[in-house]
Structure formats: C-alpha cells, structure tokens
Amino acid sequence: MLQFLTGRKTNMPAPDDALAGRDTAIVEPGDHAVLGTPMAPPFPEDTEHVILGMGCFWGAERVIWQLNGMYTTAVGYGAGYTPNPTYDEVCSGRTGHNEVVLAVFRPEEVSFDDVLRAFWEGHNPTQGMRQGNDVGTQYRSGVYTTTEAQQEAALQSKERYADALEKAGKRGEITTEVLSAGEFYYAEEYHQQYLSKNPGGYCGLGGTGVACPIGTGVAQAS
Numbered sequence: 001m002l003q004f005l006t007g008r009k010t011n012m013p014a015p016d017d018a019l020a021g022r023d024t025a026i027v028e029p030g031d032h033a034v035l036g037t038p039m040a041p042p043f044p045e046d047t048e049h050v051i052l053g054m055g056c057f058w059g060a061e062r063v064i065w066q067l068n069g070m071y072t073t074a075v076g077y078g079a080g081y082t083p084n085p086t087y088d089e090v091c092s093g094r095t096g097h098n099e100v101v102l103a104v105f106r107p108e109e110v111s112f113d114d115v116l117r118a119f120w121e122g123h124n125p126t127q128g129m130r131q132g133n134d135v136g137t138q139y140r141s142g143v144y145t146t147t148e149a150q151q152e153a154a155l156q157s158k159e160r161y162a163d164a165l166e167k168a169g170k171r172g173e174i175t176t177e178v179l180s181a182g183e184f185y186y187a188e189e190y191h192q193q194y195l196s197k198n199p200g201g202y203c204g205l206g207g208t209g210v211a212c213p214i215g216t217g218v219a220q221a222s
Helices: 002-009 057-065 087-091 112-121 148-167
Strands: 048-054 070-078 098-105 141-145 177-180
Touching: 048 057, 048 112, 057 070, 057 098, 057 112, 098 112, 098 141, 112 148, 141 148, 148 177
Parallel strands: 141 177
Antiparallel strands: 048 098, 048 141, 070 098
C-alpha cells in the first residue's frame, strides 16, 4: 500500500485530473520577515525575478534570501494546474504544483549567474520527484524563468553543472526542468521565511558537494 501511495505522489497528474482549486488567493502576502521588503508586486524597476524549485521550500528560501542583492523572496506554488492551491492540496500530488521560491533581485548587486550558482549548489538536482527524504512531485528541481536571457543562461548553466558532476564522479543525470514561469501562488503565511521564525525547523536540503562553474554573462535585467 505504501508503495502504491508513493508512486501516485511521484507521477504528475494530467491537467484534467487536477484538483479544481478556487478563484481567490488563499493569502495576501505582507512584508518579508527578514528583509523587511514587500513580498508582492509591484517590485522596483531595477529588479528582475525568477522562480526556483529546490525541494522543501523552507530551506530553499533561506538559501536564496541570504544572497547579497536579494530584494525579497517568498515561498509558494508553481508549475502546476490547480488555481490558488492550499499546502495540503499540493502535498496530495493532485495539483501538479512544485514548492517554489520567488526570488526578486537587483542584477547590479547579485547577477543571475550568482543566483543560479546558489540554486545548483544548494540542493541535489539529480533526484527526480524527490529531494532527500522528501518524496513527491512538489519536491522536483526546477528553474522557472521570466526572460529569454534567463532561459538561455539557465540551460547553459545546467550543461556546465552536469559536466562538473560527471568530472567529480557523481552519478545520476540532472532532472531539473527549465521552463518559462507560469502563475506563482503565494503559500500560507506560516510558510513564509519559516526557518527565520523557527530556527530549529526542518530544512531537508542537501547539495552534491560539487561547485557550479558559472560565468556566462548572458542574463541581463528585464
């Protein structure tokens, strides 16, 4: 029975089989508990944003908000089908959503390459529909881009990191999906900056121990 349930959670649902969701948002995002900046748009004109899936979004968000030049971050749900899903719905495996981090940054202070480096080194992108002990479609690795320059840079960095893993003798192909960002739905308030509010809380992230050779110089601010 356990194997049956686990199998269901690691298979993406078809769009027609996804939960119906709702027309209204489940939360109105406020200010970032660490950075003090608004988590919702409009964002300053000198920023751009990307959405990242690195496994459990509690630990992933901490990795990203600690980067110098990060304007704000927020956790939520993306790359799925169900409008305005709840956490329980996402965890059911029936929405198609990934646990993701919205990263809004100032390219003059932190380049997109630097954001990608933190992404690749902050989790293990070879594990498919899981990250460590966390199993399910919502824990898959993903870069969800908002500009063509980001898309190109992300694909190039994926190739570089794959080469670095191979040279380091690490097994497993990178399973990271690199897609144009769709709708981002903010997660419930208690998930936002969770590890700042709960310093001893569960993280669940583990990298490969291999440095990412970045340096495309491709991505520019939108």
